[in-house]
Amino acid sequence: MKKILIVSHALELGGAERSLIGLLDAIDKKEYKVDLFLLRHEGELLSFIPEGVNLLPEIPAYTVLARPMIQTLKEGHVILTAARMYGKIKADKYVKKCGHTDSGVPLEYSHKYTYRFMPEIQSDEEYDLAISFLTPHYIVTNKVHAKKKIAWIHTDYSKVQINEKSELEMWSAYDQIISISDDVTKTFQKIFPTLSMKIIKIENIIPEKLIISQSKEFIPVEEMPDDSIKILSIGRYCTAKNFDNVPNICKHLVKQGMNVRWYLIGFGPDENLIKEKIKEEHMEKNVIMLGKKSNPYPYICRCDLYVQPSRYEGKCVSVKEAQMLRKPVVITNYATANSQVENGVDGIIVTMDNEKCAVEIARILKDEEKMKRMSQKCTEKNYSNVTEVKKIYSMCTC
Template identity: 30%
Template sequence: MKKNLLFIIPSLSAGGGEKSLINLLSQIDYDLYNVDIFLLNHNGLFMEFIPPQVNVLPLPDNYKLFSLSLLKSIYKFLGSKNYKLAINRILYTICIRLNKSVGTNEQYGWKYLSRSLADLAKVYDVSIGFLEKTSIYFCVDRVTAHKKIGWIHNDYDKLESNIAFDEKYFKKLHEILTVSEECATVLKSRFPDQRNKINVIYNIVSPSVINKLSNQMNDVFIRNQGQKIILSVGRLHHQKGFEMAINACEELVKKGNNLKWFVIGEGEERSNLEKLIAQKKLQNHFILLGLKANPYPYIKQCDIYVQTSKFEGKSIALDEAKILCKPIIITNYSTAKDQIKNNINGLIVEMDPSSIAAGIYQLIHNPILKDSLISNLSIENLGTEKEINKLYQLL
């Protein structure tokens, strides 16, 4: 008899956790499992990649109204005489605006947001909150399941969460999964009473799929003779450190390096980054490409892949660049050594523009080092499709 699984995630817009879920769903044996997915937003880059066997649950009507702008939401609730939700919508906005910590906004806002979300009627064998915070809170508060799993995709310490708030929810989970050993170590130190629940399942990536998709487009970059193409992939968010990338680009250009640096991604920092690019007069050198449903031809055709993150769990984009044998530079965030061995399969540099620029300069002007990194990557076994078996064991 098939087991009934539920995955919960806020959206399938661009992001490592979102792509990780799509990769996982593509590997599940649907002869063994019926799979539902609950989303708070049905728009997003990866919606089209949901396997046809997966049932996307409809959005509750009250939540649709709750997610409107404040005035529209209140107007709709008052019009339907739903005064309690009108008050909760006001309290939600006050809570978010008064709370100065971005890290705890999602936590404290859940009290009011959750009232627009009814309990799901179906009983599941396993329910999985696939991202930290809201996904896990929904899994605990609004789902009936024989087993509940929470999945943390980042270094918990960098999320700036209220530990006591999460502790109450983690106690009600049967398993807590994360994406790297370093992330697991952090969780165990912050939640010692839950340490026996904490396990690692790596993000699923498929070299055969990535290589196939990387050949779908030719000449994605237009370059001048001798020009080097640098690429970064990531949400335009403070976490990704793209302001450091822009400053590093400025250093390299001033030293006469012929390069273009492209970024695939979208996010709330776009306007700030565009201002900095204009301020540095780098419009012809640092280009924000926006979202790309298939980023792999861009990765394949770049000369150097650079990740300037301030923190990560386990970066899927980095795994993809490794599979395509790109010379890689990453900043020395807490989990960097989980994915890169310095001077073996990439370079780890300090988290500042000058160090980033120096690493790029080294790969541009030291072909022996660059070829060595590529050669070492080419013999690595980088597929993680078998990680799905770890999940099956838990299920």
């Protein structure tokens, strides 16, 4: 039996985390022994780890990476906290020098300068394949014994601010690099052309049976009443998802005479900003923040239209989940949009300009036949990508 180790951060609500559940679910546990190591045993998706996957015990040292430093210092993690502080100082200096406004360097450096003080993961075990599922990718490189090591890209690298030299060293340590789409590959290759030969595309695997089963869970009608058109968006409350522009887009829809409510499911650092924008645009009755939902699927089933208004994406899992549940989908024209929907067939790509975006959404909502056709097309396609797991199997035999 081949042995696979997958390392990730936690299982909080997020597209990458849900695709990890899909991957874990797809692997044949009769043929492969699957260990999962999480830096923190946290998150609403912990209970959805499939049967047959062995969740390794939490190692306290690894939890230091994502908790307040004053707390980790009080717990006695003196060296690790000091290393993390050093990484923070170095990152702040680099970010200031480069003029970054939304930098990924602090996260990368938090791992880069601490991993050497961490214990090994399963030091007495050699795996056939070790997978680092979320960046930064220093832990699997340095703290795992495996015949082959691979790392995953989940984001559009044309939109992230990084230390290219530092990340090149990090990625170069892997035997292969997994990209979730052709567009993600292209943006990654522009920055790291020397790594092109290492890249393999593996689409996000979505656990279809679980999603359909969960979608039947009851939710009170009052949460999404039928007295208006129901638009839904799901994702982290962060810059990438662009939810801070939803109140303005919604205001333009209302001005066009559309009786709409736009629901937002998620959590994150932009929560207060979105609330401020709702108040600023006087959209308190029209834009409703539902917050965290460990099971968003009944809400997808109740909406009339799913909209992903993102500034950028790697490949949005929520879009595929909405299509899997046969919902008409609208996404903005972010760089990787064409890898998400077949424009005009199983979804619509619209401009990111707020006013024009509202005009295009209104046009779609008024075209009942088009909405039905998109929904029908979704029933004809398989969005689970479950056969992609065969590419993982082939890596175990190389």
